[in-house]
Amino acid sequence: MNFAFTEEQELFRKAVREWCSKELTLEKVREMDNKGEIPREIIKELADLGLLLMTVPEEHGGAGADWTTACIAAEELGYADISIAVPVLFLVETAWGFVTDKYCTEHVREEVIRKAARGEAFIGIASTEASGGSDVAAIRSTGTRDGDHWILNGEKTYISGTEEAKKLGGGHFTLVRTSPPPPGAAHRGMTAFFLPINAPGVEVGKRFEEMGRMAISTGSIVMDNVRLPDAYRIGEEGKGFYLTMEGFDNARLLIGATCLGAAQRALELGMQYIKERKAFGNPIGKYEGIQFDLADMWSELEALRSLVYRTAWMNDEKYKRGRFTPLEVTKYISAVKLKVPPFAFKVFEHVMLWMGAWGYTKDCPLEMGLRGIMSYYIGAEGAMNIQRIIIARELLGRDYIPYK
Ligand SMILES: Cc1cc2nc3c(=O)[nH]c(=O)nc-3n(C[C@H](O)[C@H](O)[C@H](O)COP(=O)(O)OP(=O)(O)OC[C@H]3O[C@@H](n4cnc5c(N)ncnc54)[C@H](O)[C@@H]3O)c2cc1C
The missing domain is CATH 2.40.110.10 (Butyryl-CoA Dehydrogenase, subunit A, domain 2)
Incomplete structure (x- = not known):
């Protein structure tokens, strides 16, 4: 068992984080949130970084990346853009570009896959x-x-x-x-x-x-x-249903990584705040009511990070070596989709509470995260109960599918 990322993956994470720290600041995220659009330059730069459709093979215009590396990208984009608009663009295109490319004709590859990888199509x-x-x-x-x-x-x-x-x-x-x-x-x-x-x-x-x-x-x-x-x-x-389920699986995995990144950022912003904000003569971070909440959320975040990357590894093993059955991986991916978005939502909610009235204003970036993450909590790329049905089906067998 080896929990380390490869050197290449570490360098990749660093490069994405560096780009995000310059081009995807919280101020820019607020600007995009207000304007209601992702500037074309951002899409082009994502393409230049090799992030768009990154799991598509190089010969088809992608970067030939594995799902673990794609999760690193999703996590970093979620950390930077807590509104999650840019991560949504990234993950939808990566997941659905991959499944399209895997099964489509050369004609479609030429018409959309190669262009989308260059940021010239969606x-x-x-x-x-x-x-x-x-x-x-x-x-x-x-x-x-x-x-x-x-x-x-x-x-x-x-x-x-x-x-x-x-x-x-x-x-x-x-x-x-x-x-x-x-x-x-x-x-x-x-x-x-x-x-x-x-x-x-x-x-x-x-x-x-x-x-x-x-x-x-x-x-x-x-x-x-x-x-x-x-x-x-x-x-x-x-056979379209099966392909759709494959696409959902890959999207749900990247959603988990995105929500992890956003939750990590919220926690960091919260930690900074509770060290500075004073009440009753002390930084509020000195009070157990706040500290214990922080410790609980950090522990849960780390547990879910392990789940996300373990699942990403399983997904890679499935594609590269056929080591797990697709449905075995699906079960884990549904656990990721079931657990990470609600957890990330909770982190934003709690950290906003730490921030008091400021947390309720748009001067504070956190409300963007609460609003954005709700989309994956409510059901984009699959509702919560559907993940529960999938997990229970894999645990109990198909005879227990409730709607049959
Ligand atoms: C922001 C956003 C973006 C989206 N983008 C896309 C997109 O790009 N492409 C796309 O195709 N779709 C997209 N969707 C739609 C998304 O896939 C659906 O919202 C999702 O599949 C749930 O469908 P529904 O909203 O119709 O809810 P319903 O299917 O009507 O479900 C409503 C509720 O009932 C529960 N439920 C349903 N069946 C059962 C059951 N058997 N047992 C127990 N509970 C059950 C669900 O968990 C849910 O809580 C998007 C949704 C959102 C919010």
Whole structure:
């Protein structure tokens, strides 16, 4: 057992942190949060640093990085941008760019993967529909074969990066039903496509007014008889559900690392504050009511950091050596998604309480974190109870899936 990062990974972390300390300061994060957009230069610099779609193989335009290294990047970006808008862009593109690249045609690679890795396009995920996000197999959007083309119809909603895709070009890994499900197997008969945002018949709805991660958009996408060549299909016909689950797994892992980084930053800002702020003649950090809270949260943070990086290592072993089954890794990844975002939310909440009235103002950066992390607590890339269902399914067996 060896808990050390490689020298290369340590140097990588240092390089990302150095860049963040100059280009992604809390002042800049506040500016982005107010303006509601990530400047193009930031996206370009992320690409120049080799962060965008970093787990995609080098020959396809990525950096060929492993998931442990991608978690380091996510953690550092979360540490810097506690609003988590830039980490969201990073992790959505890394996770969904990876799964798209793994199964797509060279045509799609040329159209979006290589460009997104250079920061010249955006790639996201469009799975959720108005009728619900958790029950992925219940989607109503359809794909109908028309010779060597497909006709896509339906509407996807709460989709991250709709405006970014409009501005930069690119589109979304999109799941539609292409054949009726066999009895008792609703997850079959769905196919994944790369849906270019500028394809005729695609209409982007208005941006939702959300409570957090203001610098990245969330909107809806209507597909009205969108005609796509078969080259836009990702993976085998009817197997889209499995690919979507693979994408969710990788995204959820990076979400864990992002939330760790943000929680670490909140704790550090809090420690600085409690050493300086005095009440009843002493720095409040001298009082056990504060110290014990700090000690509890630090301990939990370290426990979760171990879980995140152990899971990242398992994910790497799965991809590189087939050492764990995909579902074994999924179980751990769901534990990461279940535990880290609520914990990070708690850290922001508690540190804001330490800060008293100042914590409630926008002069203090912490409210950006509380608002941003709530997105992953509430369910972006998978709701909490869905993680519990996955974990229980892996522990008890498929006969215990509650909705079957
Ligand atoms: C900021 C943000 C960005 C997003 N970006 C994207 C994106 O880019 N692409 C995309 O496709 N989607 C995106 N989503 C949607 C996200 O994937 C869904 O919110 C999520 O899957 C949950 O779906 P839902 O919101 O419809 O909730 P529902 O599925 O309606 O669930 C509501 C509640 O019921 C619980 N629940 C559901 N089923 C069960 C059950 N069987 N047992 C117990 N409890 C249950 C859930 O845990 C949840 O608390 C985003 C969401 C947010 C908030």
